[in-house]
Amino acid sequence: MKAMRVGLGALVSLAAAGVVLAGPKPPGGTISGKVTYEGTPAKMKPIDMSKEPSCAKMYTTPPVAETVVTGPGNSLQDVVVYISAGAPDDAAPATAAVFTQKGCRYIPHVLAFQVNQELKIVNEDQTSHNIHPLPKLNREWNKSQPPGTPAISEKYDKAEFIPVKCNVHPWMHGNFAVMKNRHFAITVDGGSFTLANLPPGKYTVTAWHESYGDQSQEVTISGSETKTVNFTFKAKPY
């Protein structure tokens, strides 16, 4: 029984690894592309952490808000690209998604994980935090976490985008993206994304940005082809 569970765990890990390390010839089709913006995005303001000296001293120049993070070539970061329709729901992987409070900020700013997947919340700061995600469909909670206390373990049972705030430090802000299936990616520097290992079928690909909303496109995958899908969001100066 135990051996079976270990084997199953290994299989799930292998599957998860497969998503990340898509080989030259993946067993399914691939959707890849780039997320960009047009127009002028708002200038992000620096965060004044002077009230929390233990955090403020971790920065040589004050960090800026991460509501809109842009990269080279008008690329847009922190966009969650996922299959919103067409793919079956997946069981949660055995690995935990880790959300870290460091320097009085949330790292990463946007964390995507699956329904019922373990979410681990870590406090690496020398100050107390009180993490308070604000879901609309899931159960709401907020938990205090003094420095040096063990990680908080939680999970969500419904797919949803959840803004996260800290009840002690008003500037702290992040997002949880609770996903139904394992086909999702978050754009980083350069704005590109890849959704691999997609069985042939008709999919709706959705790109979500915390400030600019979401956009969807229909894509049909046959065999092991790679299709390119790009998203362009309209940036607002304010």
Add this chain to the structure above:
Amino acid sequence: MGGHRRGAMGKILAVVIVIIGLASAYPILKNQYPLPEDISTHGHLIDDQLNDTMMEAGISFVGAQLLLAYFLWTFSGRKPGSPLKDFPGGAKVLVIFAFVIVGTEVIALGAFGQKAWASVYFTSARADSLQIQAQAEQFAFYFRYAGPDGKFGMIHPEKIDEGNQNYFGLDPENDVAARDDIVSGELVVPMSKEIHLMLHGKDVGHSFYVRELRIQQDFVPGLDLSVHFTATKVGKYEIVCTQLCGLGHYNMKAYLNVMSQVDFDAWLKQQSQ
């Protein structure tokens, strides 16, 4: 034997009370616990008032202890069965006497102290004072300056978006005056210039307290209160919330940074970039 012993105990207690009374007065007279540094133009009025109160209360305290010791010394060791002596006129006169003494003390302190209070709270700020808005929220202070146009943008509570650094709910898209407003987590003020601080509470009751400024004023949600002060010394001082406001109250603080006018202008210019 018993009466004799009781008399000795009364005299010992009288001596102990005198020692306690005088020993308590000593550090106060030596100014062992001085008030913190005063960096405001009005602070000396408050300090004088505190000293007056301390002196009056101190004299009353030591006087009461000496009187108590005198009675203990004089009337201890009373022989059993000897008649009790009353205060001349009885309890009624004693109560009236105490009432008049204490009442006069309280009214006198209020009458002499009203000048200090009025100078901060009952006079309006000068027309050329620098207006700064302070906002208290769980669990931080934010300060807003009008920016180069000298106008504050309107507050729209529904637009508050703290993750995006919009603590005051400004609407720069539609409100031109809000575009250049400067928001800081530190209260930066120029020295020797009157500051008109307008207090705005976002959620629950908070308090603005800077002991070096001799100012403590509550934030009351729904009421726009204000204080004015002139700082006289360059330096960094702590602003703390002194109204229990929730779980993070202990951590609710900010800093008052008093700069020379030149440094302040440079800071303001840098902030509006």
